[in-house]
Amino acid sequence: MQGNHRKKLSAALAILMLSSQPVAASGLEAARSKAVQKKSSIRSNMAGTQSKISQTKGQVAAVQAEMSALDAQITRVNIKIDQLNGEMQKLQAEIAKTKAELEAAKAELLEKKELYAKRLRAMYIANDRGYLDILLDSTDATSLIGNARMIRSIATSDRELIDEINAKVKEIEEKQALLAEQEKQLAQKQQQARIERSNLEAANAQKAGYMNSLMNNLSAYEAQYDAMLRESDAIESQIANLDLSIQKAKQEEAARLAKQRAAQQVRRQKASAPRARAAESSASADVVQYGAKATPEERTGELYWPVPGHHRITSPFGYRIHPILKYRKLHTGVDIGAPNGTPVVSAASGTVIASRFMGGYGNCVMIDHGGKVTVYGHLSSRAVSPGQSVSAGETIGYVGSTGMSTGAHLHFEVRVNGAVQNPLNYL
Template identity: 35%
Template sequence: MMALFITCVLPVYADELEEHQRQLQDVSRKINQNEQLLKQKKQEEQSIMGQIRTIEQNIANTEKELNSLSERIAILKDSIAKVEEEIAEAEKELAKKNDLLSERLEYIYKQGEVSYLEVLLSATDIKDFLTRYDMLNMIVEQDIELIESINREKNDLKMRKSDLEVKRKELEQIQSNQESAKKLLDSQKEQKQKILADVSKERKAYEAAIAELEKASAQLEAMIRQLQSGGTAVGTGVLTWPTPGFKTITSPYGMRWHPILQERRMHTGVDIGAPMSASIVAADSGTVIFAGWMSANGNTTVIDHGGGISTVYAHQSKFLVKKGDVVVKGQEIGKVGSTGWSTGPHLHFEVRVNGNHTNPMSYIK
């Protein structure tokens, strides 16, 4: 693309220049479309980084949840193990009491109520009778307590088993949640890597475009040198202000934060704030060596003033001169616009010495 830019720039007065100029404008417009797309990508970068920050926060939250679930699982497993031990111990104790109760019931069945009566009637006196009676009551009460104890332990065992079942179901649910959280975490990490890869890819394309623009600037210098070699400019060497009535410099010459590229870049001219369609005049007398579309500069006019000095007028909305025209100092040559890489109507004004950019304010009186 940039090689075509060079081959399209021929001496000012060559017969083929018109056709090559048309080709240059077509290619430049295509370059500008790509630059606009890169501009949009750059603006989207903050949103993308915001997405990454959100994903990273989600990852942190998910990892925190996983840690919490792991702790809960460990606690539940420990609790389940203890309950299982308690149930096993309770079942052993219950089995012993059941065996004892079975023995008592078997004895009572075999002896019957007569046995108790015989014990009482075999007393030697009243005192012995009462003693035997108390002992028999004790035995009966112990039997009743044994039965009640067995029933209590059966109910308690039932509750413990029910609680154990609840804990096991809770454990299954938490383990399921943990598995889901792990899958979510993997998905979030994969999403983050994809976004980072996309950003990296777009960044490389963006950097390639910037390199192309830098080449375009170098070729502009070469074009000016080449076209100046065949011109008949008659400049005074003293420049006038290019936008009569509008002298506010919105961005000076030198390093600055680029409003489109969102990074520090060399600003090769000055930006003069002016309304749409305000007049642009020739800063000095000379010959128009370029009037057309120039990539990021949009509609641009270049005037050769002789002595290696030329001026550049970018982002115009309308041309009032064409290549080859001889203009006089102060003559209207175009209208202020916002074409190319521009955030609003203004004139980007440059002074070039032998094709190299320099501070325009050093030449304006």
């Protein structure tokens, strides 16, 4: 839509510029007014897009911070998993060692049992004599005591051997059960850590997807902003061309009117010299009665100060919340506060290219200085006409509050090749 509008505006401008007939300034001013309105709309949209860009960049920064925090948590969980894996390796080595000890103890128990069985078989082979037979075979008290001691020694040795082996087996089995429980608990911790890492990685992946979406939006907003900026610059160039065309049309109109006035004057002089002198005297009286004039101040910059004696800036150049429209908008000049009716002077010598009521500008005068155009808005009245040549410091109007204004002041603009500049850089 914006591209079609620009093409239509360019085509209209080309038709106006190439026409062999004299171009009406009003038609050019209407085209210029449309271009200015379109530029204002684009600038408003640019401000909205810039706000979206800033908001999206803030969201990107927040998501980046969240992803960094998730990365830190994942790193900590990975360290925890590594530690648990190390503990598991040690525990499994201990379990393997205990298993080997248990196998050795069982082998020893088996060996002892076989030794005990051999002793029993030997006793059985010796006529299955038991402890009582051995005692009864004693020939005297000495052999009886010796045989009794031998029997007690064998019995004690058998009991101790069995008890020792059973205790050792029990100890190893208890240790093996404890290690198995520790392995189970450690495996649960490993599983919990892996689940935690999986959840964190899933959250991080979700954030990464959201980040990609934000970056795509940011790229789209920036591309949209750049396109609007290019269109705004193109319309600015069109406005500059229109200003030149308006200036040329006004000069041609002024020349035509001057010729008409000169011809009328010659006719009046031929018809009646006294009447011509009376008309000339009356015109002089009108000039004297037009209004007060201001004495230009000493120039400190490239241009004269447009409101001599009044230097209070009520609103500077740049973006601001418009006092009437109530949205952010580029303020294309500076506002200089002064009482209603205060004389306004031309900032430099030049030619008046516009002197009329211009919408939000109210009563407005535009002067071409050759490469620069100055604009004087919200005037209560105008003292110059299109095509008129003015000198630097000459009164061209009076401070007022016409158009979109909230109080008496001068809106002063400086345009170089059609582009608005900060007037304070030239005053």
